[in-house]
Amino acid sequence: MSPGTFGALRQQLLDAAAAFADEPSGLAGILSGMVDDVDRALREELEIFPVCHHSPASALAMARRLREKRPTVVYLELCEDLQPLLDELRNCRLPVALQAFATELDGFPPEWGPLSVVAPITEASAEYQVIAYALDTPGVELVLVDRSADHVFQWLPRDPAGPAADGNGEDPAPSGETGGHGEDPALHGDAVGIEIGDLRPRFAELEAHLLHHGKVRHWSEWWDQYVEQPLADADHDTYRQVMVLIGSLFRRLTPTDGDRLARDEDRERYMWTRMREHLAASDADPSQCLYVCGAFHAASRVEQFGLAAEAPAYDISPRTATHWLYGLIPSSHSAIEAQFALASGSVSIAEATWTKAVARSGVPPFQLKGQQGTRKRSGHGRPTAPTPSAPVIDRLSGFLADPPVPGGLDEAELLGWCVDIVHLARRNGYLASTADAIAVFETSILLAGMRNRSRPTPYDFQDAAVTCIEKDVVPGRRDVRRLCEILLGGDRIGQVGYHALPPLARDVYDRLEPLGFDLSKRTIHRALLNLDADPELVPCSDLLWMLRRLLSSDAVRPIMGERRLGERSIQESWDLAIGRNQQSIIELGYEGVTVEQVLEQRLRRTVREPQATAAVALAAVEDAILYLGSRRTVDELGRRAVELLAAERTVDDAPEVLRRIRRLLAHYRATEPVLPAWCEDFVTAGYAHYCTLLPIAFVDEGTGVRQVAAMLGFLFSLEGFALSLGCDRAQLEIAVRQSHPEATAKVSLLWAAQFRLGALPLAELRSRCDELLANPLVIPAFPLYMSGFVQALEPVPTLAPFVVEVMSKAFGRLPDAVLLPWLPKLITTLRDQAPELVPALVREAGRTFPADLSAVDTWVPPWETRAVPEAAGPVPAQAGPVADLLAGHPAACDAVAALLGCDAGWRPVVPAAGGLGHGEVGALLVRHPEAADAVAGLLAQRPAR
Known part of the structure; x- marks a missing residue:
């Protein structure tokens, strides 16, 4: 190319810069530089x-x-x-x-x-x-x-x-x-x-x-x-x-x-x-x-x-x-538009x-x-002789100087667009008519003329359709601009063929073939699996549950059926959209050859991450049992859970740990003759770990009541198992004695723990609560005590009758200014932190309160009838034949007391209100007189109360 090929164009641009620019040197440099760039590129x-x-x-x-x-x-x-x-x-x-x-x-x-x-x-x-x-x-x-x-x-x-x-x-x-x-604007993700x-x-x-x-x-x-x-x-x-x-x-x-x-x-x-x-x-x-x-x-x-x-x-x-993996993923017009x-x-x-x-x-x-x-x-790939390169001449000058050649209006094309858009609009709820088609046609031509265009473009047609059809409201599912896009080609979505898929994706297609669907289609398939009648579909079900666990998209979505420990669905129903979520399956194939391999790698990677906790590891163990069935993998993840638990310095995940280890122990006890070794190690490590952290958790302001209750729940509910494995109960007793909480709700938890260990009798616990209700200075804080007692149902479920009693007393005695603000907080706390405790409270309340409204007026709370103040003195003759019988045969009562681990040598005393007394024995007889009457009747005594 000769150096002067673009000389005339360069001079014209320099003259224009001198004529129109305030500072010609800057514009002239840009314009001449552009010509130089063209000349340089074409001379290469x-x-x-x-x-x-x-x-x-x-x-x-x-x-x-x-x-x-x-x-x-x-x-x-x-x-x-x-x-x-x-x-x-x-x-x-x-x-x-x-x-x-x-x-x-x-x-x-x-x-x-x-x-x-x-x-x-x-x-x-x-x-x-x-x-x-x-x-x-x-x-x-x-x-x-x-x-x-x-x-x-x-x-x-x-x-x-x-x-x-x-x-x-x-x-x-x-x-x-x-x-x-379009449908998939985020098809490429991030x-x-x-x-x-x-x-x-x-x-x-x-x-x-x-x-x-x-x-x-x-x-x-x-x-x-x-x-x-x-x-x-x-x-x-x-x-x-x-x-x-x-x-x-x-x-x-x-x-x-x-x-x-x-x-x-x-x-x-x-x-x-x-x-x-x-x-x-x-x-x-x-x-x-x-x-x-x-x-x-x-x-x-x-x-x-x-x-x-x-x-x-x-x-x-x-x-x-960095290890890079390569493949093909589906794309779409809307995904390209969104990304670029x-x-x-x-x-x-x-x-x-x-x-x-x-x-x-x-x-x-x-x-x-x-x-x-x-x-x-047609004519694809016909060989032709190469054309030798011809000298390049200046085409820019003519292109920039000559006006565009006017193109004729393609009336057939524009009319087709107008008729089709009216048809689409009517199908989508618009009140469009032939008059609207004519209006769109004329408006498209008008807009093209206003924009100096020789013929209407698809953009002019879109604007005209919106103006003439959409008007003020959009009654249909799609707006008119989107309907024009559909008319002009729509959001075309690609698909990766079977042979271009990674091995994992092909394996998924092959293993789901018994379902009888063409999974490459973008439609949603409803799969009904009767696993009892068609046992050959069980592997398909297992694969679908693994895909559900691995994929974040709705490629597979269960409609009916669930997979939990100890449960298997007889019938399942699935919505399969693998064709429209092909990208997620392909990217899953970058991680391994089979779905099982990918799941195993993810579980291992999860428990090895720096932020992994014992609760995360137990969740991984549960997933391995549900989806993999590999005892080796489960044992490896379980041993990692033991390591994480022993290394934890907080108890934030104690509720999750307690819930999951209980479920896993119940599963193994129902399905295995012997518990795995890691389960025993987890219980012993957890017992020692939580005993060590218990005094700190009671006084730490950052540790919630729910976490402390979960720690106590682990220690008390698994205490028998831990002791059988060699743990020392004295460690728990010392930890409780060393606990000195200041938070009101944690004080209630400590009382419940002392009651569970036998260090605090129920009568004394009841007395403490009565004293709190009688103290005007403590009444505003009493709801916090109640919250602690409710949380105490986790470690000490036998306190349910007492919790119902204390709540009833609180509702009856607390002023409205204290009670009403506390009730919403109690409800939200139970719903968010302890939803499993509510059924126990409801059942106990159902046993305590009358069943119908007519009995409410004559109903006497059982804790009032059991209230027997202690007194001293011999039992008078009018105490009844039962008292005479017990006083006449103390050896039998002493023997029963020895079997129950109670101190012998008791003697009945006269309570202030009559009847039998002396601590818990007297209260027991007053609470259950029918049993004593029955024994007296068998011994030919006249029953009397």
């Missing part, structure tokens, strides 16, 4: 083909150029470590995304994990044309030259928020441009997106200026009107020069004070270094090679640009030890534009052999 020995991602014009120009040039080597701007995945595209239905995934990080902040890089591929993209040409044309080599997925994250700033905030390098979507209105041709202004004021003067709402519409449509039928030279010019404009107006431009320049140095290395190793002819990159990179000014550059090769840093901040529906419109452009131009695009779901093109 290695042909540079600038593209824009998901641009039909770029894809069509690429297909045309590949058929003309027939290059033998194609360098593509795409992560170099994704190359092994390309051949698997023929087993998929587009759009899909190439993915690099890593969970085991090395050299990256742990909070970044898991790392994920995706590169979406659609049929209307230039990179797909390159891939299809290279893979299906013999003798053609495709080389990916962009940085690896590992380098993508190496070059990101170490932001604690993680790479999701800056991984794409994109600015937030401008006002009025948001993606992801992955970092890699795209070819990041062609968008990085100067906010410039983009706002272009949108304002272009009379459009968002960038996608501006690009379609001012670049996409004019370049759709442009020749190769015009296309290249215009794309490089646009890339140069955006590059020169990019702010230089950020990290993004520096990363882009490093990418360009990386790519040119890789291309030089490949050319040196392969001895390929640069004239038969093609470099496909974004238009932004085609206008690069780095010192390594070009094969003739004298700058040294870029020093590429080594990859970290495109306007909603823009990718669907680009797909429709691509189809029309192919039919109009007659250029057969390239398509992978065996590709699923793509339209079959």
Whole structure:
């Protein structure tokens, strides 16, 4: 190319800068620099083909150029470590995304994990044309030259928020441009997106200026009107020069004070270094090679640009030890729009534009052999002779100076859109009619004229439909703009074929085959499993429960049936949506070969994490029993639970530990002849551990009442088992004696523990509570004592009658100012912390209070009839024959007392109110006179009370 090819254009731009700019030097430098960038890119020995991602014009120009040039080597701007995945595209239905995934990080902040890089591929993209040409044309080599997925994250700033905030390098979507209105806007998750041709202004004021003067709402519409449509039928030279010019404009107006431009320049140095290395190793002819990159990179000014550059090769840093996994995941138009901040529906419109452009131009695009779901093109792959490169002339001057050729109105297409949108609107609840179709037609033409467009675009049609049909309210399920997107192509969702799936995903499909469903479809299947009648479905049920445990999505959702320790459902019902949640199954395959292996690895990793606790380990043990059935794995996780319990210095998880170990012990006692060794070790370690921490937990303000109650529940409920394993009860007694709580609720817990150990008789406990109720200074705090007694039902369930008694007294004696504020707190505490204690209280209250309303008036509380004050003195004769019988035969009573472990040598005394007395024995006889009467009747005595 001669140096003066763009001389006339450069002079015109300099004259314009001098005429219109206040400071011509600045504008002149930018304009002349843009022309220099175009000249430099087109003079390069290695042909540079600038593209824009998901641009039909770029894809069509690429297909045309590949058929003309027939290059033998194609360098593509795409992560170099994704190359092994390309051949698997023929087993998929587009759009899909190439993915690099890593969970085991090395050299990256742990909070970044898991790392994920995706590169979406659609049929209307230039990179797909390159891939299809290279893979299906013999003798053609495709080389990916962009940085690896590992380098993508190496070059990101170490932001604690993680790479999701800056991984794409994109600015937030401008006002009025948001993606992801389709079914799966988050199909890519938090992955970092890699795209070819990041062609968008990085100067906010410039983009706002272009949108304002272009009379459009968002960038996608501006690009379609001012670049996409004019370049759709442009020749190769015009296309290249215009794309490089646009890339140069955006590059020169990019702010230089950020990290993004520096990363882009490093990418360009990386790519040119890789291309030089490949050319040196392969001895390929640069004239038969093609470099496909974004238009932004085609206008690069780095010192390594070009094969003739004298700058040294870029020093590429080594990859970290992070273990990367690679695969294909489904993508969708809405996912691409959401990730790359495109306007909603823009990718669907680009797909429709691509189809029309192919039919109009007659250029057969390239398509992978065996590709699923793509339209079959005639004349694919016909060999043609390479066209020699012709001298390039200045096409920019004519393109920029000449007005666009007016295109005729395609009335048939627009009429079809109008009729179809009215039909869709009526199906979705809108009161649309033929008049609305006519209005949409005329309004579309009117809007196109107001926006200086030769013909209505899909964006004009969308605006016209919203104006004429939607009006003020949206009675249907979807708004009219979404209906237009569906009409123009919809949110096309790709699918990864069976042979391109990882081994785990294929194993899942194979093992669920007995259910008789085509799980590749995106519909939701309802599976009914009668496990008694069809025992061959039991493995399917086991697999579904494991998938339910592993997947966060609703790929499998149980409708009927459950899986718990000691329980197995006879019948189950499942909703299976594996087809529409294929990505989660694929990413699960990155962790192992089978579902069982992945679950086992996750459980082991969970219990080995620094924040793991004994409760977490017990939950892992339970999951291993439910889903794996491996005794070796269960024992390993159980031993880890013992280690974690002994190492804990807090008792925050004591309620969870108590609940889970009780359930596990009950399961083993019902299913195993002997308890596992780790269970015995856990009980002995827990007994010693909680005895040691009990005095501290009673006085620690940060330890709640629920936690202390759970500790006591562990010690008392498992006391017999612990003592049989060699634990010392004196350790628990000493721990209780050393406990001196100050919190009111914990004082109640301590009293309950002393009662359970026999250090505090029930009569004295009742007396203490009566004294508290009689003390005006203590009455405001009495509800806290009550809360402690309620929590004490966990370690001492035999206190239920006493708790009902104390609550009844509190409700009867506490003033409303104290009682009413306490009741909501009591209810919420029971519901949140001790819901399992409420049934015991309700049952005990049902036994205590009268069953019907008529008996309430004559009902006497049993604790009042049992109230027998103590007194001294001999039993008079009028005490009755029962007293005479007991007094006449004290040896029998002493023998019974000795069997019960009570002190012998008692003598009945006369209570103040009559009847038998002397402590608990007298109270027992008064409480149960029927038994004494029955004994007296057997001995031929006259029963008397």
